[in-house]
Amino acid sequence: MSNEPSVITSAAAISGPRARADRWLAYGDAMRVLGVAAVLVVHTCDMLLFTGPVGRPNWWIANFIDAAGRWAVPIFIMLSGALLLDPSREQTPMQFYRRRLSRLGVAVVFWSAFFMLFAVYYTKWASTGWDTPGSIWKDLLAGAPYVHLHFVIRLGGLYLITPMLRVYVRHASLRLRAQMVIGILGLAVANSIATCWLGTKPSAFVILWPFLGFYLAGNVLREVTVTRKLVAWSCAGFVLCVAGMALGTGWLIPSSQVKPQPYPSLDMMLYDFLSPLRVGMSIFAWFILAYVFGRMSPASRMQRLFKWLAPLTLGIYLVHPLFREPLWIYVYSNYNIPLLRECVFDRPNVWIGLPATVLLIGLASTALTYVIRRIPGLRQIVG
Numbered sequence: 001m002s003n004e005p006s007v008i009t010s011a012a013a014i015s016g017p018r019a020r021a022d023r024w025l026a027y028g029d030a031m032r033v034l035g036v037a038a039v040l041v042v043h044t045c046d047m048l049l050f051t052g053p054v055g056r057p058n059w060w061i062a063n064f065i066d067a068a069g070r071w072a073v074p075i076f077i078m079l080s081g082a083l084l085l086d087p088s089r090e091q092t093p094m095q096f097y098r099r100r101l102s103r104l105g106v107a108v109v110f111w112s113a114f115f116m117l118f119a120v121y122y123t124k125w126a127s128t129g130w131d132t133p134g135s136i137w138k139d140l141l142a143g144a145p146y147v148h149l150h151f152v153i154r155l156g157g158l159y160l161i162t163p164m165l166r167v168y169v170r171h172a173s174l175r176l177r178a179q180m181v182i183g184i185l186g187l188a189v190a191n192s193i194a195t196c197w198l199g200t201k202p203s204a205f206v207i208l209w210p211f212l213g214f215y216l217a218g219n220v221l222r223e224v225t226v227t228r229k230l231v232a233w234s235c236a237g238f239v240l241c242v243a244g245m246a247l248g249t250g251w252l253i254p255s256s257q258v259k260p261q262p263y264p265s266l267d268m269m270l271y272d273f274l275s276p277l278r279v280g281m282s283i284f285a286w287f288i289l290a291y292v293f294g295r296m297s298p299a300s301r302m303q304r305l306f307k308w309l310a311p312l313t314l315g316i317y318l319v320h321p322l323f324r325e326p327l328w329i330y331v332y333s334n335y336n337i338p339l340l341r342e343c344v345f346d347r348p349n350v351w352i353g354l355p356a357t358v359l360l361i362g363l364a365s366t367a368l369t370y371v372i373r374r375i376p377g378l379r380q381i382v383g
Contacts, residue, residue: 157208315382
């Protein structure tokens with residue numbers, strides 16, 4: 001089944017007794033596909049957001065669109081926790097590790113090596129090379145050998161402790177689990193503010209812990225019955241979080257700066273994964289998507305499309321920089337491809353350029369992932 005548990009996966013919200021692990025997840029595929037689409041939008045907007053100039057109309061438009069998609073990575077973590085922490089799943093720890101970590105491990109090793117080479121020799125966005133104090137090895141130790149790979153490294157860490165967490169979930173009441181989620185997310189939010197204030201980065205060995213709250217939250221949220229009233233409040237909350245994130249970020253960036261300081265910084269504090277606004281936005285997005293797609297017939301055309309696309313989502317996530325970066329470097333910045341240079345990012349205007357760029361990256365990434373999954377011996381590198 002397309003929403004059989006995977007690196008980017010999900011679970012249905014339920015009330016009452018815990019459901020069987022093999023049930024069809026009514027909105028799982030939709031969350032995965034829309035989540036990876038949101039990632040493509042966010043990472044495209046990032047190219048304008050982080051290069052400035054801050055304060056211009058196009059920057060503000062990219063800022064608001066970027067903020068509106070920041071629920072995606074947290075919801076992927078919650079979706080994984082919603083399913084993989086289901087105590088009704090009968091697996092020994094070794095069975096779990098063989099199935100999960102073997103697949104994810106291949107992807108982590110391959111793409112880490114690939115994108116480290118990519119950053120040094122192609123984009124040249126790595127610090128200075130391999131043998132200096134500021135070399136790309138520091139990025140690897142920070143758990144981000146390339147900017148988007150932090151996700152799979154964090155998830156790999158969460159996989160390591162999943163068998164132990166299942167024991168806790170099996171014996172803890174829903175109230176106790178909810179209290180633990182609130183406590184862990186509260187500490188993670190405080191840590192997010194502190195690290196942005198101090199400008200410090202964690203290492204690859206501890207970056208899983210701030211995401212533990214999201215992982216456990218999925219297990220709790222799956223047991224919430226989503227009502228129309230809850231969805232209405234969630235829509236209002238989501239809009240307020242987007243506005244607060246975009247407007248607050250514009251206010252936090254000093255007027256003397258041409259572009260924001262990279263993470264971790266006060267400039268981008270509200271964009272951090274564990275900022276209070278981003279935590280709230282992700283939970284609101286969960287309720288909205290669960291309500292809309294949990295009620296949709298599995299036989300509908302949209303659900304069938306989601307079911308077909310869902311197995312490709314991890315691969316799309318992993319390979320999309322292979323198309324975003326050339327569009328930015330060789331088309332947008334250097335104007336080397338006349339047929340494309342006038343219709344990417346914010347050309348001829350941001351309302352045409354951004355959608356066109358996202359579409360190009362999305363179609364190319366989907367096609368490449370589809371092909372890789374059909375080549376013997378390569379399937380594992382895209383999940």
